[in-house]
Amino acid sequence: MGFLHEDYDVVIVGAGAGGGAMAWALAQENIKVLVLDAGPAYAPEVDFKLTTQHWEDSFPAKYKSPAVQFASHQPLKKQYKGLRSWNHLRGLLNTSNERISFGYHRVQGIGGSSLHYSAEAHRMNPHAMKMHSRFGVAADWPLTYEELEPFYAQAEEVMGVAGNSAHPPRSRWRSTPFPQKAHPLCAHSQILSRGFNQLGLNLEHNSLAILSTPTDGRPSCNYCGCCLKGCSRMDKGTVDLTYIKHAVATGFCTVVPNVSVKRIETGDKDKVTGVQLVHEGKEMHLRCDLLVVAGGAIETPRLLLASKSAQSPDGLCNESGQVGKNFMETLLWTSSCFYPQALGSYKGTAVDAICWDFNDPDAIPGVIGGCRFSTSVAESDLLGPRAYATRVVDGWGLDHKKKMRALFGSVLSVSGICESLPHEKSFVSLSIDKDESGMPLPVISSYLDEEAINRIAFMSDKCREVLSAAGGGEIFEEFSSYDIFSSTHVFGTCRMGNDRGRSVVNRFCQSHRWANLYLVDASVFPSSGGGESPSLTIQALAIRAAKHIINRSG
């Protein structure tokens, strides 16, 4: 409890991508930072199971994240029956007639969801940052790609991002080459790229926060494919092994796990004064001069809404009524099929190849918003015998065992992720139910309009075409956000903007009203992008916000 008796210049809530990058950027400048996280610290060699017989288990969370409730039960329409999720052994994965939720996936702990992520390190497509002025949807980013670019470069350096400097993703100019050379494509991606090429499309090296060259005391990747299960080798650029490690090394950063912040307190002069926190079941108070909240696009609006007071009757920072609104989610399609030859398709980094050809917001015919396609054997968890036995290989008896050996490593899998646009029926609010600390649970309401469904339909068509053109056989499994909500990328619930009547924070992620409060996570994104993974952008925004804090205090 020593941290309660010390003075800090800045208190940060959340040790994920946003909080970690902010802590690093401030500590470099000798600003004294305290980072609090509701979850525990992880020791990759001990906590992750990749060297054990249980390696196929999903990410071994040490802390049970608070429940997130799901409120939408959108009816499913017959005309879209081709967009349902299914598996050839199990039938429909959602047997009801309404959209269901498989949850919002994240990790609470030092490093946040980066412990579990695939390590894609993407920059936003600049064309997708002006969705309102170009198409009248979502909101424009109040800053340009040019303004963000130097911070992207810094973030890539810290995370150790590998990519193809000769062919960076379209539209994203770079001031520096990627810090690490691109990873070679695995066998599965080589085959898949034939399919893309057949259709006149390009499957390129994905940019990944995974070391291709030993750096910073960490080894290079050995291509085990298990990034989502927790990388015990520690070559994956997670926030704890990069930003947090270096922030702590400055001597200006203290990180305290297992501390939940349940309320933000305010004073009369439009200043945040402190936080109420819970540690080992005990409630405590911590005074703070400057507060940064980086809880992610669900937990951040939850905390703000739960901090309502006489001065902020609708929740903190909610003068515009935008806290919790504009929720954008992961819209995904995945198809997986058999391939007539052994490929070792379970080998390689999780997502080593990507197609950006439809990423521009006007690239999909007839709808607004782009998408990307990528290889998805690892993200579909088609990595080990257990997955094959229960999802891929049919039958039983000797025949099943023979087929297991024959089919193992002979699958292709491709996914699309597309733009998600705000909708009045998609938002985050507070439940009447509470967690153990008495804090209301968050409720996600999600709605897919026709445009969103059409984007999913486009991705489904393309995924099937690509598999077929690559020489793939029968499709055995498809997963769709049309009938199952299942999000890992969430955005928009505390939108940034220049107009304080329509946004929650300004272009430096600073609250319009509370001058000593910053929000640095994907809740501030005005639009989602056309399938870009958000973590690198969160980091770049956080480093930029840190610079703003430093300039203010200097």
Next chain:
Amino acid sequence: MYRRRFLGLLCEAAVIAPLVFQIRTASASLDKVGVNSETLSAFLDVLIPKDETPSASELNTHTKIIAHGYRIENYIVLLQQGLAWLDRQSVTYFMKPYAALSTREQERVTYLASTPDAPSIVQLFFSRIKNDALFIYYTQPESWKGMIESPPQPYGYPDFQEIG
């Protein structure tokens, strides 16, 4: 479960999902009498027989499935009802309980349980126990021969670029 985890959790979710089905009154107290582990072991060996890798029972899949079943509501009753059905069919067709039949005879009774003509509770028994048995069996390294040699770390797959 995924995008990244949707399908990843599919195997695990099925294994831990609660069971909702009608328990016949006569069987409601069955779990007090335990599971016929002879029939269970024989049944699992038909689903996962020995070849170049061990059979289900050689890797103790039957005891693990019972231990697993005690953590899930209705699971033991499902096991009992399904196994009792296998024994009844075996006696009807071959005048012996399931465990005493030849492998061919066991396969024929097992086939009956696997078809859509079987009572719905038996279909549920067959699909759920098969899924869970495969899950438990293939968690064990002895079952991996011919696919992978060891867990993915610490060696990884240096040959990841080679097709085949």
